[in-house]
Structure formats: C-alpha cells, structure tokens
Amino acid sequence: MKKDMSLMLQLIAIIANNRGITTKQLANILNVPEGVVLRNLELISYNPEFRLLDIYSEEHEDAIMDLGDMTWNIACEDEEDSDDIVYLCINSVEKFLFESLVANAFFDDEILGIRIKSTHGLAEQKDKFLIITLAIENRKKLKVKYKTRYKTSDFLIEPLRIVYYEIDNMVYIIGQHNGRIATYRLDRMIEIKATNERFEPIGVEHVESLLEYSWGMEQGNLFNVKVKFLDEANVIYKVKRDLSHRKNKKITEYEGYIIYEDTIAGINSFKRWLRSYGSSAIVLEPEELRNDMIRSAEQCLSYYIE
C-alpha cells in the first residue's frame, strides 16, 4: 500500500473509531499538518464512491468556522452495537497476524498460513502477568501456591521482575527472600494471590547483576569460560545468534573458527547448550569444564560401542 493511500485509510479508521473528532485532533494523532488532513479528506471526496460536503461544528453552527474545528462523524450500518465495534485500517498480512494472535494460534501451530514447529504457551500464562506487574509496581508481596517436582507449597514471594527466557521458552519471576535474590518459575505457580503486605526491594543492581552473568536463569558460582566453535555448517551463525543477549561476551574470529569468552553463572545450563553443538564446540577453559565435557563424551560413547 502506498504511503499516501495509507494515510487516507488511517484517517477513515480514526474517524470511524473516534466520532466527532476535529481536523485539529486528526492532525495531532497522525502528527501531520491540518492541511494534509484536509487535503486527504478532499482526495477521498474525488472518489465517485464518496460524497464530501461542507461540515460544521455542532457547537458553533453560527460562527465562521476554522477548518481545524470541523468535526467528523461516522454512521454505522449496525448502529445498535456500534460502541463495541472497532475499525482497523490494516493490510492482509496484518489482518492475518491480528486474527492469529487473537485466536491464540500464534506460535501454537499456524500463523499467516505458515506452520510453526514450536509451541510457545505464553498466552496461557497471560492472566498471571497483570497481578505480578501490579505487585512489582506497588511493592506488595504475592501469595503463591508453588509446585515443585516433589511437593506443592504455599508461600509469600517478593517479586522484583518478570523475565522471559526465550531459549527455553520459560518465564521466571525474580524475587527476594530474606534479603537474597531468588528465582521462581511462572509455570510452577499454580495459584497467585495479591496481598496488602508491603516489602522493601533490595537494590536493582542485584537483579541486573544476576541477569548479566547467569546462563539460563541458573545461579551459582561465576566461571570464566573460553570455547572454540568451528566454522562448519551454520554453527557460527547459530552461536552468534544464541549469544546475542550476552552483555560481557567477547568473540574473536579466526580463519575456520571463533573463540568465545565470557563470565557465566549456571554451569549446568551452559553445558547443556554446549553439548547441542556436538563436535563443533571445544571447551578451552576452565579445565574442570573441559574435563567434564570429555568425561561425558566418553560415557556417552560407551553406550554405543558393541
């Protein structure tokens, strides 16, 4: 759709959704001069389908009108339930995107007629977000029913931040417990209730530090790691993409390989990520991680030796 046409259609949609809107208001919303608004409405009138006549402000019918005060209205065919109706000026791709999202089909199976081979159940969790967001903003504790592998417990959490970890498709709540940072998984919170009990949040820098170093959302000791990735198939592209969020990473490119250096917390999640690269990833440092990867590969190989 050409830009000029798009503005014209946007105007129609805005008028349709905001009855009695003035030219000045239209110009404000679209951030264009009033003259542009009027010119576009005039262009609409050139279309033989449309008929555009003089328009008067309801409040100042007798006065000489400023063009900017002209009010615009819409009459809908289905006037009875018109308050609930919303008109959008969107193209066909956007229409499908809108419908896919609203139908919760987004990421579940299909979008725009495209099959997506991965499910993201974020929509299932959406009801929890508002209650947690309000608790974070108002510094109020939440009472949660939390399910772990072995039991379900009720306790209070002091939420500081909602974090979405895309690689595992998990949502976490970072909170505090006895003055220390704690991480909770949203999918394990089977019930969340707001309370009126207030808490004093610890410094934001603690949360930032956790997010800066942790691999996945795992906490623990810090490790300086150095890994060589071989330039084969699309390994380098994937590694760089996986590392795009790491703030302290250092990637050095060489002929045929790259070296990735970083400081991380969460060695188990890191190992899991490394293993998915098979023989294309070689740990150089620390030595204990390198040895661990070797031991693990030896153990795995032993399963397949006849």
Place this chain on the structure above:
Amino acid sequence: MIYIDENNKCCLSATSDFLYKTDDVNLYAFLELSNLYKHHLPLNDILHSLKSKIITQTMPYEDEYDIYSIGRRYRISKHLLRNIDEFETCDYRRKSLEITYNSKVGKLSVIVQVITLFYHYDNDKSYVIGKVKDEIFFIDISSIIEIKSTNIRNECYKDDNVMQKLELMFGASLDGPFDVVVEFDNKFNIMERLTRLKRLRKSCSLSVFGETIIYKDTIYGMHDFARFLRSFGSSCRVISPNELKDLMRNTYERILKSYGVGIKYEERHEPDAATYSYYCK
C-alpha cells in the same frame, strides 16, 4: 462512504472492504497478547508496528507488562513478509507457482504446488514446502528470486499425507521416518523437559521404569533429533534405531577426537531386565 446526515453532520459509512471490522474484546486481547511477544520472538517487528498502528487508529487504554526478555534475535520478518505478499498475490493456495531461487547448484526455476509455508524456529528460517512433480521440495524463502503465478491448479495445498509427515518432523527435514526408542535417566528436570516435548509431539509416548524414562516416537529429521538428545549428555541412551545409534557414536567419537582424547572401548551400557523386555514389545 462519506455523506451528510439529517443534522448536517458529515458521516462516513464504514462498511468498505478496506476497513477491517472487529470489536473491543478482540482489540484488547490483541493488545494484551502483543505485550507478551517481546523482541526475542519471531515476527515481533511486524507485530509491534501493527500494534502502534492500531493504537493510533483506536486510542485504547492498555496495561503494559514490564517483561525483561533474554534470548536470540530473529531476522525472519524481512524475507517472510515480503514473500507472503507475493504468495498471496499469486493465489498460491489454488494455483501452482513458478519459483526461481538460488540453490546449491545455482539458479533454478521450478513449478511448485505449494503444500504449506513453514517456519523453523531454531534455525530462524522459513520454507516453502511444495510438490515438484512427485517430489517434496523445501525451498528456503530467503533464497527465492522470483515468484510467478501459473494457470496450473494447485491440488496439494495442505495435502493430508504431507501434513501428517510435517507433524512428525523434528526439525526442517523429511528424512525418515524412524521409529525411535530412547532411554533417559529419571533425574534432575529431565522428566519435566520430556513432558514439555510431549506437549508438542502427539506421536510420542513416555513411560517410567524406576529410575529410567523410555521415550518412544516416530520422527523425521534424525540429525535434529540427535542434536536434541546430545543436550542431555550421558543421561540419555538411544536404544533404536541403529542409524541413530551410529550417528550418536560418530558424534561422540568426533567430540573426543577434537579434544585429542583416545577412544576407550571397555565399557558398555546394558538396560536392566524390565526395561529390556519393554523395548522388545
């Protein structure tokens, strides 16, 4: 249509085709859900530009969630959206298309009956999956040079047989099918990870035998499955098929070689009696 009503007010009839009609419930559902899809998700660019367009047109009140997002970057939008418009214009659901694309052997033109468009999340790549004569082709959308409509009917759109195969794909490949049996240690969060996988794969089954979990499935795309299995390290063992066992063995031999470690052949894992009898059913 714009017209003047009996009160001399300029009116606009909003029943034209170019306006999409929805309601408040859907509008707020869209805004709420689009809040969840942050920049580390595919198609987020177009989604958020759509969101700001809708906000301009409707001026709703909305709650914002402050969600910190950690993850990969997606480059999908540009190629995919450019081509979707072209596919739509060519009426790909009803007509075969002539697609010119860059293949490994150079520029190729093929007449394709499009079965579906497919987005592979982990690779951040989108494909046209279609029939070229009797073969199923995967064409990387980013490699497409030109799309032309033809007068040949597309009789394969959403073909049931192919769609069933796509359900069984582990990545973006139709090599197979393979009936796989894998034994996992039932420790840490392994059961939970497998349960999450089961939600995506209706074809798989999970059974617990004491300290082990048996995963059975029918898959296409053995290399993608092997990659997934490797992330479990020594907590998983392929029981069958032999092709997958060989693939795993070769990978671990290459890993040890890359670390400069000689290969030891003295150990061998054997499943316990109960598990073994289950495999043999």
